[in-house]
Amino acid sequence: MSLSPRPCALRPEGGVLLVIPTLNEARHIERCVRSLLTRPETGRDLRAVVVDGGSEDATRDIVMGLMAEFPALGWLDNPARLQSAGINLAVRRCARPQDEILIRCDAHSVYPEGYIGALIESMERSGASAVTVVMDAAGSNGFQRAAAWIAGTLLGNGGSAHRGSTVSRFVDHGHHAAMRLDAFRSVGGYDADFSHNEDAELDLRLTRAGHKIWLEAGLRITYIMRPDLAALARQYWRYGRGRARTLLKHRVRPRLRQIAPVLNALALVAALISALQVPQAALLLVAYGLLLLGASLVGMRRLRAPCGLWAGPAVAAMHMAWAGGFLRQILTGRAA
Structure with a gap:
């Protein structure tokens, strides 16, 4: 030591x-x-x-x-x-x-x-x-x-x-x-x-x-x-890739808060695919949609302005872009 x-x-x-x-x-x-x-x-x-x-x-x-x-x-x-x-x-x-x-x-x-x-x-x-x-x-x-x-x-x-x-x-x-x-x-x-x-x-x-x-x-x-939403998504995509590179370079495990967006994204994709044959799977999509809607409504109340409705789309972009960037980097199997 x-x-x-x-x-x-x-x-x-x-x-x-x-x-x-x-x-x-x-x-x-x-x-x-x-x-x-x-x-x-x-x-x-x-x-x-x-x-x-x-x-x-x-x-x-x-x-x-x-x-x-x-x-x-x-x-x-x-x-x-x-x-x-x-x-x-x-x-x-x-x-x-x-x-x-x-x-x-x-x-x-x-x-x-x-x-x-x-x-x-x-x-x-x-x-x-x-x-x-x-x-x-x-x-x-x-x-x-x-x-x-x-x-x-x-x-x-x-x-x-x-x-x-x-x-x-x-x-x-x-x-x-x-x-x-x-x-x-x-x-x-x-x-x-x-x-x-x-x-x-x-x-x-x-x-x-x-x-x-x-x-x-x-x-x-x-x-x-x-x-704007596109610029935010690009930023978080790069954040996700960067975090994955760090984990790959140093061979460390992600913390729960780091892996949560990835698990969420994978679960949503799986629910979307399986919902055609198992309608109950769509409940996960509905639940996440309601979460985003709730974020927008609370955001509108906190900001006391209609612009607060952007809170839901913004956090969805953060979650999905971060997860996408992370998975993209992990799947390459390289720290570079």
């Missing part, structure tokens, strides 16, 4: 590298950057870099304009396009000798004032090698509002710790926020071949190496949901 690494105390003069991976994020990047850099208040030397996978919209122009306003902000091209590869590249190219902390940010998110300083304080207080935070989903159009609401429920997230948790504690996985650079480097950084679930895959290697991950429930970020 390997002993848990005992991180050395962070030096007061230790620097911070903040990385924001992007790909066609013109709609969100300015709000993200401003929420992080307007008043960072870290007490440490901060360098921020947008690492871009080849945006074809106005992302570059927006960031170049922001660089004139925020001297700590820089730009780095990411030829590999994937976020995992981009963050690894930023660490190799942009981390300075004095940098001790890596902060990963999502261009789709808005961060509370004092976020960076609070992350560092949490890392120092907990003694953890990594600090994760809670994601509160949000959106502006009707579909996004409904999808955000259902994503915050047990039906939408399966009880994931970083989705709505109110209790700070050590966890096996969470939404990546801050990490000690020495810990990140010691396990080889992100798997640069992963397009999704690279965070959970890295967390698995970190915990296996004895590092501790802290969930700071008092730090909550606002995540902007995908704008």
Whole structure:
């Protein structure tokens, strides 16, 4: 059994590298950057870099304009396009000798004032090698509002710790926020071949190496949901594939909340096929349909708007797309 690494105390003069991976994020990047850099208040030397996978919209122009306003902000091209590869590249190219902390940010998110300083304080207080935070989903159009609401429920997230948790504690996985650079480097950084679930895959290697991950429930970020049903389904398909790749790579069993959407999808397909000869099998389809209808009606009541009716279709897309992506990857029998 390997002993848990005992991180050395962070030096007061230790620097911070903040990385924001992007790909066609013109709609969100300015709000993200401003929420992080307007008043960072870290007490440490901060360098921020947008690492871009080849945006074809106005992302570059927006960031170049922001660089004139925020001297700590820089730009780095990411030829590999994937976020995992981009963050690894930023660490190799942009981390300075004095940098001790890596902060990963999502261009789709808005961060509370004092976020960076609070992350560092949490890392120092907990003694953890990594600090994760809670994601509160949000959106502006009707579909996004409904999808955000259902994503915050047990039906939408399966009880994931970083989705709505109110209790700070050590966890096996969470939404990546801050990490000690020495810990990140010691396990080889992100798997640069992963397009999704690279965070959970890295967390698995970190915990296996004895590092501790802290969930700071008092730090909550606002995540902007995908704008429509098709985009949400594509996202969750990739989530499912990514989770399957992690399980295949490390030969671990899925947890119940991870396998539940797959079992549900398989049961529904079996019920649909057998209902032609065994009409009672259709009861499962009816039950799931009623569950979705109930989600829509509750969503409409909670949001006090007709857009809440999108909650049922949104959670169906989450369940079925995640399951489809998971099965697609498992059936290939490969972690690659």
